[in-house]
Amino acid sequence: MSDGTSAAQGEAGFRGTGPPDEPRGPVAERRETTCTLRDGTHLRTLLLIPHGHGPWPALLTRHPYDVTREEREGMLDVGRLVAAGYLVALQDVRGRFGSAGVFVPCAQEVDDGADTVAWLAALPECDGTVGMWGASYASDTQFAALLGGAPALRAIAPAMTPAMSALDGFRFRGGVPEIGSTLAWTHYAIAPDLIARIGSVRDREAERERWEATERAVTNGSAFRAGAPYAGQDAEAIVAWGLELLREPLGSGRHREGKVVDRIDAVDVPAFLIGGWFDVFLGSTLELHRRLVRRAADLGGPAPRLLVGPWTHDDYSGRTAGADFGPGASADVLGGHGDLTTQHLAWFGETLRAAAADLPPVRVFLMGANRWTDLEEFPPPGTRTLELYLSAEGRLTTGAAGAGERRLTSDPACPVPTCGGPVLLFGPFGAGPADQAAIEARPDVVSWRTAPLAGELTVMGAVRAVVHLSTTGTDADVVVRVCDEGPDGVSRVVTDGAQRGSARSVDPVTGVGGRRPLEPGRDHEFVIDLWSTAHTFLPGHRVRVDVAPSSSPRWDVGRNVFEPAGQAAEPVVAEYTIRYGAARPSRLVLQVVTPAPS
Numbered sequence: 253m254s255d256g257t258s259a260a261q262g263e264a265g266f267r268g269t270g271p272p273d274e275p276r277g278p279v280a281e282r283r284e285t286t287c288t289l290r291d292g293t294h295l296r297t298l299l300l301i302p303h304g305h306g307p308w309p310a311l312l313t314r315h316p317y318d319v320t321r322e323e324r325e326g327m328l329d330v331g332r333l334v335a336a337g338y339l340v341a342l343q344d345v346r347g348r349f350g351s352a353g354v355f356v357p358c359a360q361e362v363d364d365g366a367d368t369v370a371w372l373a374a375l376p377e378c379d380g381t382v383g384m385w386g387a388s389y390a391s392d393t394q395f396a397a398l399l400g401g402a403p404a405l406r407a408i409a410p411a412m413t414p415a416m417s418a419l420d421g422f423r424f425r426g427g428v429p430e431i432g433s434t435l436a437w438t439h440y441a442i443a444p445d446l447i448a449r450i451g452s453v454r455d456r457e458a459e460r461e462r463w464e465a466t467e468r469a470v471t472n473g474s475a476f477r478a479g480a481p482y483a484g485q486d487a488e489a490i491v492a493w494g495l496e497l498l499r500e501p502l503g504s505g506r507h508r509e510g511k512v513v514d515r516i517d518a519v520d521v522p523a524f525l526i527g528g529w530f531d532v533f534l535g536s537t538l539e540l541h542r543r544l545v546r547r548a549a550d551l552g553g554p555a556p557r558l559l560v561g562p563w564t565h566d567d568y569s570g571r572t573a574g575a576d577f578g579p580g581a582s583a584d585v586l587g588g589h590g591d592l593t594t595q596h597l598a599w600f601g602e603t604l605r606a607a608a609a610d611l612p613p614v615r616v617f618l619m620g621a622n623r624w625t626d627l628e629e630f631p632p633p634g635t636r637t638l639e640l641y642l643s644a645e646g647r648l649t650t651g652a653a654g655a656g657e658r659r660l661t662s663d664p665a666c667p668v669p670t671c672g673g674p675v676l677l678f679g680p681f682g683a684g685p686a687d688q689a690a691i692e693a694r695p696d697v698v699s700w701r702t703a704p705l706a707g708e709l710t711v712m713g714a715v716r717a718v719v720h721l722s723t724t725g726t727d728a729d730v731v732v733r734v735c736d737e738g739p740d741g742v743s744r745v746v747t748d749g750a751q752r753g754s755a756r757s758v759d760p761v762t763g764v765g766g767r768r769p770l771e772p773g774r775d776h777e778f779v780i781d782l783w784s785t786a787h788t789f790l791p792g793h794r795v796r797v798d799v800a801p802s803s804s805p806r807w808d809v810g811r812n813v814f815e816p817a818g819q820a821a822e823p824v825v826a827e828y829t830i831r832y833g834a835a836r837p838s839r840l841v842l843q844v845v846t847p848a849p850s
Contacts, residue, residue, distance in 0.1 A: 276303065278335035284350075287343065289367045296350030297368075298323075299377070300330060300340040307379040309604045310339040310372050314365065315390035316348040316355065316442065327387055327411065329593045336597050339377050343368060345393065349445060357442075357493075358510035361393045366400030373404035380404055383600045387411035387526070388533070388565065396510045398518045407603035409596055411526035412565055416536035416543075417761045418497075418507035421674075425535075426780065427755025427767070428729055429498040429808035431476050433532055433676040438494040439466050439487075440678060446490055462488040470678060476805035478664035482820040498808070501817040502755065502763040513762055516543050522554040524599045526592075528563030529619065529747075530572065530683045532676040535783045538630075539761060545629070558630060559595065560616045560786070561586075564683035565676045568592070570617075573672045573684030575744060578622045587624035589615070618710070618848060619685075619746070620736065620788030625849045631713030631784070632849050638709075640702065640795060640840040642719075642832040648702045648795060648840065655833030660696045662728065662801035662812055664823035668696060670806040673733070673748045674783075677806060685744040688735055692743060692798055698830065701737060701796040709789040713843025715747050715782040719799060720836035722776065725812030725826035726769040728753040731803045732780045734840065735796040736789055743796055749782040750807055754814050769814030775836060788848055797840050801828060 281301040286294040298319060302308060311333055313322060319342035322330055333340050346364055347355025373380050382404045384394040391410030398405060414422040423430055443463055450456035466487045469475035475485070481498040500506050512519060523544060527537035541558050548555040562570050562577045570581025580587035586595070601607035612626035643653040670677065672686025692699055717732040733748040753776060758765040760781060770776055789795055802809050811823035832838040 278302070278331040280304075287368050287371045289346075289364055293346055293353040294351065295346060295353075295364070295368065296344045298342040300334045300342070301377055302334050302337055302339065304337075306339065306377045308337055308339045308377065309381045309383065309600070310341055310375075310378045311600060312341040312343065312368065312372055312382055312384045313386040313390050314343045314345050314361070314368060314384075314393040315386055315388075316345050316357075317389070318349040318445075319344050327592060328385060328596055332593050332597070338600070339375075341372050347446075347449075355442075355446065358392060358396070361396035361510055362400040365393050365397030366402045369397050369402035369405045381406050381604050383407040383409070383604050385409040385411075385596055388414070391415055392510055395512050395519065398521065399510070399512065399515055405521060407522045407524075407600060409524040409526070409599055412528060412531045412533050412537070413525070413540065414533040414536045415510075415512055416540045417511055417513045419502060419763050420539065420760050421533050421535045423497055423507065424502065425807065426749060426751035426760055427502060427758055428750045428752045428810070429481055430532075430806070431480060431498060431808045432670065432681070432805040434494040434498060435466075435470060435475055435491065435805070436676055436678050438490045439463070439470065442490045443488050447488065459488050462486055466491055473805070476809070478667070478809040478811050478823040479820055481808060502758050502767070504763075507763060512540070516547060519544060520553060522603045523556040524596070525556055525558050527558070527560040528565065528568070528674075529560060529617070529785055530562070530564045530672075530674045530685065532565050532674050532683075534560075534674055535781070538784055541630070555613065557599070557611055558614045558616070562617045562619050564674070567683070573682060573686040573744075575685045577617065577619060580624065581617055581622065589624070616786045618712070618786045618788055620790055621708075621710070621848060625786075627849060631843050632845055635713050635843045635845045638842045638844045640797075640842070642700045642797070642830070642838040646700050648700045648797060652832070652834045652837045652839070655831070655835060657829050657831045658698045659827060659829050660698055660799075660801065662696065662723075662725075662810070662826045662828055664802075664809050664811050664825070667802035667804035667809045668694060668731070668800045670803045671745070673745050673803075673806070675806050681805060685736075685746065688733065688743045688745055688798060689741070691800070697798055697800045699796060699798045701794045704739070704792050704794055705789055707791055708848065709795065710787070710845050710848035711746075711789070711842045712786045712845045712848070714784050715843070716841045717749070717780040717782060717797065718837065718839050718841065719778045719780065720775050720831045720838045721778055722773055722829045722831070723753070723770060723812065723826050724772050725824060726772060726814040727810060727812055728770060728826065728828060729801055729807070729810035730778045730780055731800045731807070732782060733798040733800075734782060735798060736787065737794040737796045739792045746787050747782045747785045748803075749780045750803065751778050751780045752810060753778065767817075775831060784843075795840070799830060
């Protein structure tokens with residue numbers, strides 16, 4: 253998540269008046285200009301122009317985090333992009349930093365993105381073709397431009413993207429509001445600049461006081477207590493906006509704004525998708541890949557490429573949460589395949605200049621084995637389904653054993669803390685394969701595990717859990733984590749997911765389907781989508797499954813009471829009973845491959 257200073261031509265690193273033998277920088281001219289949108293709004297745009305004679309293909313990124321930061325600490329080395337002969341455009345979106353207007357997240361980017369691409373393509377320095385890159389919100393703006401109609405946009409490279417759907421890791425997961433990332437983004441990434449832009453001193457100070465109230469609530473935990481989205485706290489405007497959307501029904505059209513869930517046909521250009529196994533938007537990234545692959549096969553359109561590393565939303569080092577996947581895991585190395593800038597140059601060379609590129613259809617990092625593997629598709633051919641059943645004495649077995657049950661208490665006043673995983677939160681709730689020992693020791697977390705493995709077990713593809721559960725309440729949240737437990741007893745999360753019982757019939761991507769209460773005391777089957785992974789469990793390690801009623805502050809703490817849309821109820825303590833056996837086969841379902849691809 254990325255402030256704006258204007259630098260004149262001739263600064264160090266750009267074309268200047270130094271000695272004749274002074275090495276010239278990659279940028280011949282740095283021009284700060286404005287792009288005028290169809291409604292007359294001016295957006296600050298930095299143009300980095302190559303040496304030599306154009307016109308050149310243009311590469312564009314648009315986001316709300318101050319694009320001047322891209323020049324020194326962006327995801328890509330923009331100097332190398334310019335040196336490779338691209339006109340580079342960096343733009344603050346409407347209502348952010350150097351750009352005029354009012355910021356309305358997501359919805360504004362469809363028209364604004366299309367206008368920007370058309371403006372850029374028409375510049376005399378541009379040859380009429382445009383590519384876009386960027387992560388997170390800067391990935392959303394790429395798809396939004398396509399939705400708005402941007403014929404000059406010929407290729408995109410979206411990373412860590414939530415563009416598929418607002419319901420699968422962006423605002424919700426399995427029907428459970430993503431309150432933690434909503435607060436992290438609105439309060440920390442967006443609110444400070446919006447407050448600084450307020451012209452009235454009185455209004456600015458009032459909004460700053462609301463920001464401070466939110467900060468206190470985040471610090472003391474009241475911001476994410478049970479029912480927090482409905483609490484009506486006096487928050488700054490952007491936080492209030494975010495909480496309001498968490499109260500919207502899952503099928504609301506507001507969740508579709510700027511998303512491609514209904515418009516995959518609009519993505520008619522080559523896409524280079526980049527994800528992280530511990531990114532909060534991994535599910536969206538992989539679902540986009542699946543749908544684009546399917547559309548290419550059905551209609552003959554451009555096939556996407558996919559790169560997934562052992563990365564979090566904003567850390568591509570391969571070292572996080574106390575785990576180190578080795579030097580080759582870093583986005584600066586990529587196992588000897590060059591860094592991310594190299595990868596992007598190859599991609600845009602292929603798609604904008606018809607240059608040959610040695611890029612595999614899929615490149616993923618296989619955790620556990622700690623190496624990259626190139627594939628024709630993901631999951632790879634030859635995968636099979638492995639079902640591991642919850643059994644007596646906390647064992648995970650390959651066959652359903654005798655019937656049994658385990659119980660836990662769901663107390664909304666004492667939720668299970670978030671510990672690692674694919675999260676986008678505030679300190680100390682970092683992302684990654686964190687050790688779950690403290691969490692697994694809680695009485696409201698129940699676990700099952702295999703015997704120590706005699707050989708390698710490679711999971712490469714979808715992971716889901718089926719849990720048969722009854723509750724004394726009229727709603728229930730089920731959180732499932734798959735962990736790799738080493739011989740030393742350290743249990744690190746590999747992948748996880750959540751499902752709210754009342755939303756079991758709601759499609760997690762489209763929002764189609766109705767919510768309904770649970771019948772107390774009756775067995776209900778929960779299917780929890782844990783997205784996908786690529787992970788090898790080594791000999792002597794165990795596959796471990798943890799089941800919990802909450803994960804806070806990541807997800808909204810359920811109140812164990814069915815709440816129709818727009819209504820709120822007092823939380824109650826509920827008793828969960830998890831049943832297993834042949835009649836109620838609670839289990840973990842894995843896609844595995846033998847041997848692991850080299």
